[in-house]
Amino acid sequence: MSLVQQRRGYFGEFGGSFVPPELQEALDYLEDQFFKYKDDPEFNEEFKHYLKEYIGRENPLTFAARLTERLGGAKIYLKREDLNHTGSHKINNVIGQILLAKRMGAKRVIAETGAGQHGVATATACAMFGIDCTIYMGEEDTRRQALNVFRMELLGAKVVPVSKGQGRLKDAVDEALNDLVENYKNTFYLLGSAVGPHPYPSIVKHFQSVISEESKRQILEKEGRLPDAVIACVGGGSNAIGAFAHYIDELSVRLIGVEPERAATLTKGVPAVLHGFKCLVLLDEEGNPQPTYSIAAGLDYPGIGPEHSHLKVSGRAEYYTVTNEEVLEAFQVLSRTEGIIPALESAHAVAYALKLAPILSREQIIIVNLSGRGDKDVEQVFRMLKS
Numbered sequence: 001m002s003l004v005q006q007r008r009g010y011f012g013e014f015g016g017s018f019v020p021p022e023l024q025e026a027l028d029y030l031e032d033q034f035f036k037y038k039d040d041p042e043f044n045e046e047f048k049h050y051l052k053e054y055i056g057r058e059n060p061l062t063f064a065a066r067l068t069e070r071l072g073g074a075k076i077y078l079k080r081e082d083l084n085h086t087g088s089h090k091i092n093n094v095i096g097q098i099l100l101a102k103r104m105g106a107k108r109v110i111a112e113t114g115a116g117q118h119g120v121a122t123a124t125a126c127a128m129f130g131i132d133c134t135i136y137m138g139e140e141d142t143r144r145q146a147l148n149v150f151r152m153e154l155l156g157a158k159v160v161p162v163s164k165g166q167g168r169l170k171d172a173v174d175e176a177l178n179d180l181v182e183n184y185k186n187t188f189y190l191l192g193s194a195v196g197p198h199p200y201p202s203i204v205k206h207f208q209s210v211i212s213e214e215s216k217r218q219i220l221e222k223e224g225r226l227p228d229a230v231i232a233c234v235g236g237g238s239n240a241i242g243a244f245a246h247y248i249d250e251l252s253v254r255l256i257g258v259e260p261e262r263a264a265t266l267t268k269g270v271p272a273v274l275h276g277f278k279c280l281v282l283l284d285e286e287g288n289p290q291p292t293y294s295i296a297a298g299l300d301y302p303g304i305g306p307e308h309s310h311l312k313v314s315g316r317a318e319y320y321t322v323t324n325e326e327v328l329e330a331f332q333v334l335s336r337t338e339g340i341i342p343a344l345e346s347a348h349a350v351a352y353a354l355k356l357a358p359i360l361s362r363e364q365i366i367i368v369n370l371s372g373r374g375d376k377d378v379e380q381v382f383r384m385l386k387s
């Protein structure tokens with residue numbers, strides 16, 4: 001890919017930026033600043049400092065001995081994003097983008113959130129840096145996720161319920177974008193996954209790549225060779241692209257993304273423009289984005305990052321779906337065999353590993369990216385299992 005293409009943010013035919021001119025102006029400025037700082041040694045020193053002192057990196061690559069024995073095939077390692085401060089990989093990207101916002105002189109940070117996890121991560125880091133924080137959230141979502149709204153407020157953020165439209169994530173995105181267009185000289189829009197118009201997918205990948213940078217070093221230390229497969233769950237695609245990044249050019253490593261059956265964007269999607277960029281999208285018969293459903297709120301999104309769309313179409317990565325039953329089973333199996341309760345999102349990756357490991361040989365190695373911990377999901381699983 002030429003530099004010019006890279007700068008425009010295309011991954012094959014996917015990506016780009018399809019937004020009104022006022023917003024494009026803000027995105028051009030952001031692109032310019034990102035390319036200025038991403039290789040700046042001082043900026044990277046500061047990022048590393050917070051990864052270690054605040055998030056608690058590097059996190060371990062844990063050998064899942066009992067799970068491996070139980071499955072009787074490939075060795076399974078778990079990359080422990082669940083051990084990060086706030087309990088998932090999301091904080092890696094939030095810290096990176098806030099440091100960028102600070103360099104750009106932003107006085108306030110805005111973000112949108114659906115289930116609330118990205119909002120909580122953003123509010124957390126804004127509290128730590130003392131930055132004014134506004135989170136847009138669909139009114140319907142503020143009711144369903146009242147506890148996360150309280151968490152964000154506890155952390156000093158202002159939560160703005162959006163009642164326009166259907167009062168869901170999409171409407172919150174629109175409100176956040178309006179805010180950005182009006183205030184971009186002093187406001188930074190902190191996007192939570194590897195989606196959106198250029199340069200966001202590249203920014204999010206850059207900051208999440210720390211996952212595979214560490215796992216590659218760790219697996220070489222422990223096993224003296226690369227894994228045969230890396231497995232991650234896919235919502236918008238940020239934990240997966242971070243877990244894949246340093247293996248994309250290592251063609252011996254299979255890259256496997258796992259989606260919910262009823263949000264099978266990569267498995268069943270077609271190319272279309274959604275939320276300002278081109279990607280694979282699940283469309284209904286009339287050509288509108290199809291409503292998705294997942295028991296894991298973080299995977300409930302009808303589109304997918306442009307780079308995953310390209311990795312899928314080019315054949316470099318593989319994407320599969322698992323059922324809710326398989327996810328619930330994996331949630332319990334990992335809890336019982338390893339003493340690790342995974343996030344329901346992460347349990348999708350575990351569920352596929354449970355199928356793959358037994359058909360591989362004992363010499364082979366799988367890394368499962370454990371994107372988050374399951375404390376937030378225990379009550380929901382309790383209700384599902386006891387009803």
Ligand SMILES: *Cc1c(COP(=O)(O)O)cnc(C)c1O
Pocket residue numbers: 088089090117192193194233234235236237238239240298299343345346371372373
């Ligand atoms: C938000 C979330 C996801 C899904 O988002 P991606 O951008 O696809 O990574 C996965 N796991 C956890 C724990 C999450 O909080």
